[in-house]
Amino acid sequence: MRSSVLSHVRELLRLAVPTVVTRSGALVMLMVDIAMLGHASSRELAFYSLAMGPVSTLLLTSLGLLMGTLVVTSQLHGAGRDARCGGVWRRSLPYAMAIGAVVVAVSAAGPGMYRLLGQEEALAQGAADVTFVLGVGIPGYLGYLASGYFLEGLKRPWPGTWIMLAGNLANAALNAAWIPEHGAVGAAWATGAARWLMCLAAAAWVWFLRDGDRFSVRRGPWRDTEAWRLQRRLGYAAGASIGVEAFAFSSLNVMSGWFGADSLAAYAIGINLLGMVFMLALGVGSAASVRVGHAVGRGDWRDAEVAGWTGLGVNTLLVLPLVAAFVLAPQAFAAVYTGDPAVLALAGLLVAWIAVILPFDGAQAVMANALRGRGETWAPMVLQGCAYLLVMMPCAWGFSARMGMGVGGLFAAVAVASVISATLLSARFRWLARRDYARTEGAGT
Numbered sequence: 001m002r003s004s005v006l007s008h009v010r011e012l013l014r015l016a017v018p019t020v021v022t023r024s025g026a027l028v029m030l031m032v033d034i035a036m037l038g039h040a041s042s043r044e045l046a047f048y049s050l051a052m053g054p055v056s057t058l059l060l061t062s063l064g065l066l067m068g069t070l071v072v073t074s075q076l077h078g079a080g081r082d083a084r085c086g087g088v089w090r091r092s093l094p095y096a097m098a099i100g101a102v103v104v105a106v107s108a109a110g111p112g113m114y115r116l117l118g119q120e121e122a123l124a125q126g127a128a129d130v131t132f133v134l135g136v137g138i139p140g141y142l143g144y145l146a147s148g149y150f151l152e153g154l155k156r157p158w159p160g161t162w163i164m165l166a167g168n169l170a171n172a173a174l175n176a177a178w179i180p181e182h183g184a185v186g187a188a189w190a191t192g193a194a195r196w197l198m199c200l201a202a203a204a205w206v207w208f209l210r211d212g213d214r215f216s217v218r219r220g221p222w223r224d225t226e227a228w229r230l231q232r233r234l235g236y237a238a239g240a241s242i243g244v245e246a247f248a249f250s251s252l253n254v255m256s257g258w259f260g261a262d263s264l265a266a267y268a269i270g271i272n273l274l275g276m277v278f279m280l281a282l283g284v285g286s287a288a289s290v291r292v293g294h295a296v297g298r299g300d301w302r303d304a305e306v307a308g309w310t311g312l313g314v315n316t317l318l319v320l321p322l323v324a325a326f327v328l329a330p331q332a333f334a335a336v337y338t339g340d341p342a343v344l345a346l347a348g349l350l351v352a353w354i355a356v357i358l359p360f361d362g363a364q365a366v367m368a369n370a371l372r373g374r375g376e377t378w379a380p381m382v383l384q385g386c387a388y389l390l391v392m393m394p395c396a397w398g399f400s401a402r403m404g405m406g407v408g409g410l411f412a413a414v415a416v417a418s419v420i421s422a423t424l425l426s427a428r429f430r431w432l433a434r435r436d437y438a439r440t441e442g443a444g445t
Helices: 002-040 042-065 067-078 082-107 112-116 121-153 158-207 225-257 261-298 301-328 330-334 341-373 379-402 407-444
Strands: none
Touching: 002 042, 002 121, 002 158, 002 261, 002 301, 042 067, 042 082, 042 121, 042 158, 042 225, 042 261, 067 082, 067 121, 067 225, 067 261, 067 341, 082 121, 082 225, 112 121, 121 158, 121 261, 225 261, 225 341, 225 379, 225 407, 261 301, 261 330, 261 341, 261 407, 301 330, 301 341, 301 407, 330 341, 341 379, 341 407, 379 407
């Protein structure tokens, strides 16, 4: 067992390091936007922060809809059915564009949505403009993910990493050129342009794979009823699960606006920093999903469980140094984003709360991905929905508005929900492992 765990750790880290960089890169892009806007204008940062509420919900839900690409590719590859893998990618890319088109249409709703949510007119109009521009870039990001997930399922995560790094450089350069004149809208255009460049680069990389014929990347049957059904079903469940969580966090974003522009800007800083570290868990979780999926493809249920728990342990060890850093120097991290004293004070408080949240938020992300690697569809969504809709949202309102904790109360509610979500998902993973052991032993006898 010891050597098995060590081999899992080595393989998990080999997959997780580039995947973490890739997932973090998406948030780094937004962090650069927020930091450059925060130092340019707190008002422009407030526009961008408010827009990120609905945009994040749309983006993360869409990201989940594509999750089946990663799981199905890894299961087919683990089972030695490489010739069927290319069809997964060729179905996923147009699917990503179709989802993106819907997102663009929703993003064009205008300022009325923000007015209904109780935002003042200037904030509503500014956020609506940014929302539409960010929406235009989402199909490009989804196209990039379709190719990136496919490569990760084949245990080839580094191409997506290099493309993400190049996209971040392009975004920073465009921000420097466009933010001074166009503010938050300029930052949104920069992000969108970088995402479309990443989409084209990732698709070209897959198309010209040196061993593409092995995976039927450029030819072979497009239709694969069994794989396509599983691919969509996993995506629907993951999209609903992530979408529910993103909707809940977007609601907190709206609540932060009730306490003024400074609180809204501080919330943008806090949630971006939390999201940055969450990408570490998402990267480890994606690697764990691939490891679990490969074990499932081989029919090795014990190895699948070891892969899941290894992911949880590795992620916990990785976040502990960050927890210590956030406790010791919360103001230093907040100062990366803003020099405004009022915003800085509020953001420093949120950084301290992030230290409490990190281990549990990471744990629930890893275990949700481990469950999806097993082929679980709706259970993660139901369990996360209970934690973030039924617990976090009422607690957020109670802590922030009723108990007078303000924007800090929103992050206190996140901590409570994360503990509950991590506990429920871990219990589900363990229960499934015991069930599969019993079935395997019964079949053996």
